[in-house]
Amino acid sequence: MTLSVASVRATQQRSNPIAVFLKRDIPLSIFLGLFILLVVGLLIGPWLWPLSSDAINLSNVLQAPSAAHPMGTDDTGRDLLARFLDGGRTSVFAGLLIAVIGAVLGCALALMAGSMRGWVDSVFTWLTNSILCFPAILLAMAIAMAIRPGVTAVVIGLSLHSFPWYMRTLRSEVMRLYGQDFIRSTDAIGAHPVRILLRHVLPHLIPTMILQMAAVFGASILSLAALGFLGLGAQPPTAEWGAMITDGQQFFLTGQWWIAGFPGLGLLVAVTLTTLIADRAREVLDPRSDAV
Amino acid sequence: MLSTILRRVGISLATIFGASVFAFILLRVVPGDPARAIAGDMATEDAVAALRADMGLDQNLFVQYWRYMRAVFTGDLGFSYSTGGTVNSLLGDRLPATIELGVLAVIFAIGTAVLFASLAVYSNSRWADRLLRTASSLAMGSPPFWIALLALMVFAVQFGVFPGPEGRLSPGLVPPADITGLYSVDALLAGNIPLMFNALWHLVLPAAIISIGPFAFLSRLYRSQLRSTRRETFVMVARSHGLTKFPVFNRHIAPHGLLSILPAGSLLFADLLTGSLLVEKVFGWPGIGSMTADAIIQKDFAVVQAVLLLAAVLYVVVSLLADVILTTVDPRTRVGAR
Amino acid sequence: MPVNTEVQRAGQEQSTATPVLEINNLCTNFELPGSTVQAVRDVSFTLCPGQRLAVVGESGSGKSAMAMSLVGLIPPPGKVASGSVKLRGKELVGLGDKEISAIRGKDIGLVFQDPMAGLDPLKTIGSQFVETIRVHQNLSVRQAKELACELLAEVGVNDPRRRIEDYPHQYSGGMRQRVLIAMAIANDPAVVIADEPTTALDVTTQAQVLELLERICDERGNALMMITHNLGIVRQLCDSVNVMYAGRVVEQTSVNALFNEPTHPYTKALLDCMIDPYTTVRGQLPAIPGSPPDLAAAQPGCAFAERCPLGSAEKICHEQRPEAVVLASGAVSRCHFAHELEGAQS
Numbered sequence: 010m011t012l013s014v015a016s017v018r019a020t021q022q023r024s025n026p027i028a029v030f031l032k033r034d035i036p037l038s039i040f041l042g043l044f045i046l047l048v049v050g051l052l053i054g055p056w057l058w059p060l061s062s063d064a065i066n067l068s069n070v071l072q073a074p075s076a077a078h079p080m081g082t083d084d085t086g087r088d089l090l091a092r093f094l095d096g097g098r099t100s101v102f103a104g105l106l107i108a109v110i111g112a113v114l115g116c117a118l119a120l121m122a123g124s125m126r127g128w129v130d131s132v133f134t135w136l137t138n139s140i141l142c143f144p145a146i147l148l149a150m151a152i153a154m155a156i157r158p159g160v161t162a163v164v165i166g167l168s169l170h171s172f173p174w175y176m177r178t179l180r181s182e183v184m185r186l187y188g189q190d191f192i193r194s195t196d197a198i199g200a201h202p203v204r205i206l207l208r209h210v211l212p213h214l215i216p217t218m219i220l221q222m223a224a225v226f227g228a229s230i231l232s233l234a235a236l237g238f239l240g241l242g243a244q245p246p247t248a249e250w251g252a253m254i255t256d257g258q259q260f261f262l263t264g265q266w267w268i269a270g271f272p273g274l275g276l277l278v279a280v281t282l283t284t285l286i287a288d289r290a291r292e293v294l295d296p297r298s299d300a301v
Numbered sequence: 302m303l304s305t306i307l308r309r310v311g312i313s314l315a316t317i318f319g320a321s322v323f324a325f326i327l328l329r330v331v332p333g334d335p336a337r338a339i340a341g342d343m344a345t346e347d348a349v350a351a352l353r354a355d356m357g358l359d360q361n362l363f364v365q366y367w368r369y370m371r372a373v374f375t376g377d378l379g380f381s382y383s384t385g386g387t388v389n390s391l392l393g394d395r396l397p398a399t400i401e402l403g404v405l406a407v408i409f410a411i412g413t414a415v416l417f418a419s420l421a422v423y424s425n426s427r428w429a430d431r432l433l434r435t436a437s438s439l440a441m442g443s444p445p446f447w448i449a450l451l452a453l454m455v456f457a458v459q460f461g462v463f464p465g466p467e468g469r470l471s472p473g474l475v476p477p478a479d480i481t482g483l484y485s486v487d488a489l490l491a492g493n494i495p496l497m498f499n500a501l502w503h504l505v506l507p508a509a510i511i512s513i514g515p516f517a518f519l520s521r522l523y524r525s526q527l528r529s530t531r532r533e534t535f536v537m538v539a540r541s542h543g544l545t546k547f548p549v550f551n552r553h554i555a556p557h558g559l560l561s562i563l564p565a566g567s568l569l570f571a572d573l574l575t576g577s578l579l580v581e582k583v584f585g586w587p588g589i590g591s592m593t594a595d596a597i598i599q600k601d602f603a604v605v606q607a608v609l610l611l612a613a614v615l616y617v618v619v620s621l622l623a624d625v626i627l628t629t630v631d632p633r634t635r636v637g638a639r
Numbered sequence: 640m641p642v643n644t645e646v647q648r649a650g651q652e653q654s655t656a657t658p659v660l661e662i663n664n665l666c667t668n669f670e671l672p673g674s675t676v677q678a679v680r681d682v683s684f685t686l687c688p689g690q691r692l693a694v695v696g697e698s699g700s701g702k703s704a705m706a707m708s709l710v711g712l713i714p715p716p717g718k719v720a721s722g723s724v725k726l727r728g729k730e731l732v733g734l735g736d737k738e739i740s741a742i743r744g745k746d747i748g749l750v751f752q753d754p755m756a757g758l759d760p761l762k763t764i765g766s767q768f769v770e771t772i773r774v775h776q777n778l779s780v781r782q783a784k785e786l787a788c789e790l791l792a793e794v795g796v797n798d799p800r801r802r803i804e805d806y807p808h809q810y811s812g813g814m815r816q817r818v819l820i821a822m823a824i825a826n827d828p829a830v831v832i833a834d835e836p837t838t839a840l841d842v843t844t845q846a847q848v849l850e851l852l853e854r855i856c857d858e859r860g861n862a863l864m865m866i867t868h869n870l871g872i873v874r875q876l877c878d879s880v881n882v883m884y885a886g887r888v889v890e891q892t893s894v895n896a897l898f899n900e901p902t903h904p905y906t907k908a909l910l911d912c913m914i915d916p917y918t919t920v921r922g923q924l925p926a927i928p929g930s931p932p933d934l935a936a937a938q939p940g941c942a943f944a945e946r947c948p949l950g951s952a953e954k955i956c957h958e959q960r961p962e963a964v965v966l967a968s969g970a971v972s973r974c975h976f977a978h979e980l981e982g983a984q985s
Binding site for chain 2: 710712714715736737740741742743744745748749751753756757758759760761762763767770771774775805806808809819822823826
């Protein structure tokens with residue numbers, strides 16, 4: 010009974026997922042709208058907001074939020090809204106980069122492992138297991154130390170940890186698809202293996218991949234900020250939310266909460282939104298599953 | 302069952318081997334010269350060369366790896382240039398503080414995740430479920446180091462109910478005699494109850510903050526397992542036998558949820574380590590996390606290498622243990638079919 | 640509604656016995672966002688001690704939803720919207736969890752469709768059985784275990800004393816269904832509801848489980864409500880039938896009358912779909928054209944009208960809902976042409 014109702018819903022949604030996303034699921038459209046607003050704000054903000062992010066003004070230090078400086082100023086009198094916008098841009102770009110690099114690499118390896126099986130699969134699985142047993146942040150820290158602290162090193166480090174993660178999820182998805190009748194039948198009618206892979210397997214990986222990209226994006230922004238906080242991420246004068254929190258750390262306990270307060274809030278909102286979007290999207294795609 | 306376990310042990314050993322090679326390559330092959338890093342920019346080329354030879358960096362990579370692993374297996378993790386002691390003694394000093402923090406964080410994380418997810422699912426209320434999911438999404442999105450600052454501002458500075466960033470004990474207090482290295486336990490063993498409470502009092506805030514991340518994913522995991530178990534036929538059957546809601550939840554739904562937490566043990570461990578890396582520094586906690594953060598800033602390769610290796614080995618061991626426990630606890634794998 | 644009680648009495652074979660279960664105008668809805676699916680619509684019938692009632696119909700006709708509604712086990716968002724279910728005169732609709740739980744398993748036992756998923760894989764058969772017994776009977780664990788062993792022996796589990804310590808995965812599907820039947824009758828219920836108990840089993844096991852059910856009902860004298868879409872099972876096991884279509888009982892009759900003189904076109908169509916290996920022409924499986932109506936949509940007329948060989952042309956079938964018609968044979972049919980159908984056959 011309930012089962013048939015759910016499946017009716019599922020088939021309706023499969024027909025045109027994107028239209029249904031926005032039409033039927035109000036929370037998802039709200040979350041997506043807020044997220045797009047945030048990203049667009051961060052991207053065009055620096056053009057709209059006239060103050061520079063690294064203009065030092067010693068006559069104007071540690072100002073509380075006001076109309077002139079909506080997020081206040083720091084101990085060298087820099088406008089924190091400008092720095093917030095710049096820092097957010099750094100985070101969003103780095104997060105996207107990590108999500109995309111990992112997705113491309115991980116997807117390629119998963120397709121190879123899942124279609125070739127045998128020793129290729131074993132070696133790739135061993136490789137991913139070997140990398141995934143390090144915590145992402147620790148790995149990125151070690152790489153930042155070995156190369157040189159900065160956003161580039163962190164992007165490399167986090168991508169190195171994200172691609173095995175994609176690979177692990179997508180590999181099992183590829184395996185599952187190969188077991189299904191529609192792939193077997195295309196194989197049976199003699200379609201070229203590469204054609205099967207690209208035309209019939211790859212498209213079915215996209216939803217899983219996008220959901221995982223959202224998760225990787227959120228986690229990466231957070232990790233980037235964590236490394237920035239530890240002094241291994243963005244280096245001065247580059248603005249970055251994590252590093253801004255470090256800058257504000259000493260003032261936090263003495264009452265100048267805004268220096269570290271706003272970047273932390275920015276992180277919280279950005280990452281929570283991506284989590285909510287991924288959860289909601291997973292639910293809309295497959296109403297019977299529970300988001301984990 | 303034994304063959305399954307042996308197979309898992311084999312895979313684990315292969316993974317540890319892979320991880321050790323990976324960690325080794327990472328720190329030796331990437332651009333950058335450990336010897337130069339340690340000696341500093343001002344050192345002469347000769348001095349750096351001497352240091353390089355001393356560290357064995359002039360040998361080829363296989364020899365270096367072989368030497369390093371041989372040393373590790375004899376229990377020698379190397380020399381920490383930044384602190385001037387062996388890595389072993391450094392770890393010995395720092396490990397108990399992190400273990401004490403980690404154990405409490407695990408208790409907090411599992412306790413809150415199980416409690417709140419159970420309440421949300423048992424009450425079957427849409428609002429309770431939404432509240433839980435919002436809380437876990439927020440927990441997932443919260444930067445622990447920032448929350449730590451926030452908590453210090455609110456609880457230590459504003460209200461003064463928890464101590465500030467002063468480490469494991471209030472200033473002036475003498476740590477208890479070293480038995481386990483865990484101050485709260487040692488104080489209890491020494492019969493010094495006020496000292497034990499002081500140690501616990503210092504533990505609560507950092508442990509609670511470290512537990513936020515694990516709470517987020519454990520509560521999601523447990524919630525979704527409870528919800529899918531609730532739809533199982535055997536739950537309906539138990540209800541049809543006349544069991545009321547609570548006994549069915551307690552005896553037939555919750556055990557499946559708890560079982561689902563086991564495989565997440567290794568993730569939990571990784572999360573704890575990450576948490577301690579980020580939170581210990583804020584609280585001035587003398588543990589592995591702050592040690593690692595310092596070592597990385599100081600480019601103390603031996604320490605970083607040891608921590609990487611230790612993290613990987615423990616991760617693999619935890620996931621192996623979780624697997625073995627799962628196969629022994631679950632009757633479907635423990636007892637063969639007839 | 641006075642019509643209904645009258646209808647029921649007429650439809651019942653054992654009209655003299657006091658019914659153990661009395662269902663009146665039961666309606667069950669599933670409230671979905673944006674629509675309400677009316678799964679069970681105005682169902683009334685009675686079940687007497689010793690009676691073996693079959694409930695037949697296609698998938699989605701509301702058989703299971705009706706059965707679950709009787710014992711308050713309809714899963715959310717489903718809900719009994721109106722009507723009454725009386726067990727020996729005691730109203731069950733609207734009871735709290737505690738009160739209805741005291742009746743489930745004790746007065747009404749249930750057997751479900753999928754025995755493979757019906758037992759908790761983490762608990763031994765014994766502990767689940769003891770739990771089932773001790774909910775309703777004030778016995779020690781040891782006594783309960785003793786009783787469980789007896790019951791397991793009764794349903795044909797060999798060496799119950801050893802097998803009771805086993806886990807569900809160590810039992811085959813047929814054996815699990817036997818265990819579940821034993822659990823359902825452990826507290827001597829007056830009514831056993833079996834919801835397609837053999838559908839998930841292979842054919843030989845099906846026959847054994849049916850025999851077991853028959854024997855148990857013979858020995859214990861409980862009423863049986865058998866939900867099935869298999870008319871063979873109806874003929875073998877039951878004495879009266881409710882035919883359900885689109886949430887309604889469209890025909891209530893005796894098993895003999897069902898096969899000999901169906902008085903609803905849907906019943907006729909169902910019977911025509913039974914495959915007779917001697918007469919069916921190879922390659923031609925009979926089927927009812929069309930598909931069941933959307934249960935969320937309003938139905939002004941007869942729900943079967945679209946697919947009905949009689950009604951598709953008749954205006955009345957599309958516009959007016961057929962009332963229950965009591966026929967001379969005692970059968971009740973919800974068809975505007977029930978009398979004509981009856982007449983055509985005799």
